[in-house]
Amino acid sequence: MPTVQVDLDDRSYPVLVENGLLSKTADLLAQHGLSGLRPAIISDEAVSRYHSKTLIESFGAGNSPTLHTVPSGEASKSISQVENLCREMIRAGHDRRSMIIALGGGVVGDLAGFVASIFYRSIPFVQIPTTIVSQVDSSVGGKTGVNVAEGKNLLGAFHQPKLVIVDPETLRTLPAREFHEGFAEAIKHAAIRDAAMLDDLLTIAPQKRDVPADLLARNIAIKARVVESDEYETKDIRALLNFGHTIGHGIEASLPYGQILHGEAISLGIRAALHISEKHSGLQPEHSTRILDLLGHFNLPLTLPESIATATVMEKLSRDKKFKSGKIRFVTLSEIGCAHVIDSVSLSDLEEAIHHLRG
Numbered sequence: 001m002p003t004v005q006v007d008l009d010d011r012s013y014p015v016l017v018e019n020g021l022l023s024k025t026a027d028l029l030a031q032h033g034l035s036g037l038r039p040a041i042i043s044d045e046a047v048s049r050y051h052s053k054t055l056i057e058s059f060g061a062g063n064s065p066t067l068h069t070v071p072s073g074e075a076s077k078s079i080s081q082v083e084n085l086c087r088e089m090i091r092a093g094h095d096r097r098s099m100i101i102a103l104g105g106g107v108v109g110d111l112a113g114f115v116a117s118i119f120y121r122s123i124p125f126v127q128i129p130t131t132i133v134s135q136v137d138s139s140v141g142g143k144t145g146v147n148v149a150e151g152k153n154l155l156g157a158f159h160q161p162k163l164v165i166v167d168p169e170t171l172r173t174l175p176a177r178e179f180h181e182g183f184a185e186a187i188k189h190a191a192i193r194d195a196a197m198l199d200d201l202l203t204i205a206p207q208k209r210d211v212p213a214d215l216l217a218r219n220i221a222i223k224a225r226v227v228e229s230d231e232y233e234t235k236d237i238r239a240l241l242n243f244g245h246t247i248g249h250g251i252e253a254s255l256p257y258g259q260i261l262h263g264e265a266i267s268l269g270i271r272a273a274l275h276i277s278e279k280h281s282g283l284q285p286e287h288s289t290r291i292l293d294l295l296g297h298f299n300l301p302l303t304l305p306e307s308i309a310t311a312t313v314m315e316k317l318s319r320d321k322k323f324k325s326g327k328i329r330f331v332t333l334s335e336i337g338c339a340h341v342i343d344s345v346s347l348s349d350l351e352e353a354i355h356h357l358r359g
């Protein structure tokens, strides 16, 4: 089975990628030394409706997990849901001998991972991602957390999962819009590290919920290699995974959470970052066009909704975690596959790039 090993000393773990793995979860946990822990599944209502039965049935009669759900969508990535889930788990008798299984997209993974990082001062967790965003990106790397009105992911912790189980078959129940949005992150990985993968992504038919396991695994491996070189984002290497996110997060936080999906906001953020890359890093316009065409292939937005004011995006992005001492650190491409963090981008460059998204 395609497996991506994430090597992080005593926090290392494998990412297993194969159709049908969801129904084998209990055996996989046992094979990875996790069967002695009492499982609590955290999911959202839509994902739970489709997939929690298969997961729970994998445990048979013994060690049956408890199930805790939140409403579907970005608004659930909140500190109030963290408290609800922790209290529900305490009432269900969970303690330090428990583990969390996050079953869902990036919202569930980030939320459940954060709960795991603080519950009884931290318990282990396993990711079972069910969207493209979460399969290629959020389930790997240990960034967990929640949003606040002031901005995206501003509260959180680094907490690596013990195991990631990717079952591409779970994607078959994803609505079209949610399937498409995930490709913004997959395209981001190719754009920063692997030009050839752009052509492989173009072979995916956007109307089908079918992504080859080996292509998923290769895309996941890009993220894994970056995380291994800079787990805590202190060396300007992991920050490269933020390509498209400075303006993208600003756009996402400018509307009530969930109105624009994360991948959709990142598609816009990538277009703005390409524009800045042409001005500041010598990116050739035809390279931008290649990436924009691929975003278009997955029906991703490239034009900013009129209802979003530039000033609001500027205010939200001012809290970007990459900024240091008020200085903007921005991720650009000099060519496809070559990303850099630069500090020559000014506030007026950002404003101009947001304006560019209106055309």
Ligand SMILES: NC(=O)c1ccc[n+]([C@@H]2O[C@H](COP(=O)([O-])OP(=O)(O)OC[C@H]3O[C@@H](n4cnc5c(N)ncnc54)[C@H](O)[C@@H]3O)[C@@H](O)[C@H]2O)c1
Pocket: 044, 045, 046, 047, 050, 072, 073, 074, 077, 104, 105, 106, 107, 108, 110, 130, 131, 132, 133, 134, 137, 138, 139, 140, 141, 142, 143, 144, 152, 153, 170, 171, 172, 173, 174, 175, 178, 181, 185, 261, 262, 263
């Ligand atoms: N931690 C990280 O490194 C990281 C990386 C990328 C994104 N993120 C975060 O991930 C979040 C976005 O994740 P997402 O795009 O997966 O959103 P999501 O988790 O909200 O899922 C999107 C929608 O699809 C539904 N859904 C999920 N899986 C389904 C399935 N298999 N069948 C039917 N419906 C399904 C969900 O109920 C939800 O309504 C954002 O909060 C973003 O900040 C985190």
Ligand SMILES: O=C(O)C(=O)C[C@@H](O)[C@H](O)[C@H](O)COP(=O)(O)O
Pocket: 137, 141, 143, 152, 153, 185, 238, 239, 241, 242, 245, 321
């Ligand atoms: O894992 C990372 O590092 C990333 O930057 C992945 C991003 O796709 C993801 O959206 C992440 O949550 C953004 O990180 P943040 O630190 O800017 O919140």
Ligand SMILES: [Zn+2]
Pocket: 185, 245, 262, 266
């Ligand atoms: Zn992202």
